[in-house]
Amino acid sequence: MRSLKRHERRALMRSLRDKQAKNSSDEMQNWTQSRKQPRPLPDNHELLAKEWRESAESLGLHIGEQQMQHLLRGGSLYVDGSIIAPQGFEIVRKPDTRPDSRITQLWQRLSRNHGVSSTEIRHNPVASYLEQLGTSDPEAAARLASILQQDQNTMKTPVTVLSDMLRAIRDAEHAQRISETTERARRKADLLRGGLTSGNKKQTETGLTNPVNEQKTRSDI
Structure with missing residues (x-):
């Protein structure tokens, strides 16, 4: 680098930056495309769907076809402050600890306990x-x-x-x-x-006098 002239060093650094930016852009594009592509269904998806539906019904939940497809591809469901997710051949319910879920639960408590209208406060x-x-x-x-x-x-x-x-x-x-x-x-x-x-009234009732006034009275006599 020291043997290069100033304009040559600038050209080299510029080419390195452009190459790094292009590689980062390509990686981001590939990652975005991979995120858009749905995950394939597992080989035993029919058996899993049957077992998961039965497990969900035992929890009092009904899972529709689209929701089941979402679960089979590795997703989760969020219902009433809980996370509904598969665990092996069962469906389990876990508390939703996401920040937005805690905020929603807070609004629900305010509405239930204090009559606060969260919809009005949020939108108007x-x-x-x-x-x-x-x-x-x-x-x-x-x-x-x-x-x-x-x-x-x-x-x-x-x-x-x-x-x-x-x-x-x-x-x-x-x-x-x-x-x-x-x-x-x-x-x-x-x-x-x-x-x-109240204090002056008590003092008057007990017969106490002001020393200054008492002194003036004696001098007058």
Whole structure:
């Protein structure tokens, strides 16, 4: 390499890079084609299909023809948070631990235990947030709805609309936090005033006097 001139080294490095890129591209293309080709059925696929159907029925499952073909070619089925897969001549059910499955199970628990509509939150999050905000702070929800309506009327770009919407949501949440903080401070002040009033009342009932006032009374005498 050192004996080569600068332009010769550049040409050599360029050819090596091009060759490596071509080999990588060919490998990726071959891998993609192999993935697209379905796996062949096993020689004993008829026996396996019969055994697997009987095993699935014992689990309360019905496997259709397309699903059976998928299993025979090495695939798995995902049903109600479980993985249905063959194991020898039997069909077994295993818990589905994929991240998207855990998310789906979480939405199901929220819907079952708290009445949360996952469909509305996923497909129309703005309307769902407005509804939740309206129950806690109607004024903030009204301001946010007004801003969203203005954005629709002025035909802003999606990026601008999203930016304004996020800003409005932050402002609404900030206003809600201020309102909650003010309410907590007011309650604490009421409790403190109630405690002081109760203490002064007890002091008056026991006949205790203020030393300063007592001193003033003696001096006046």
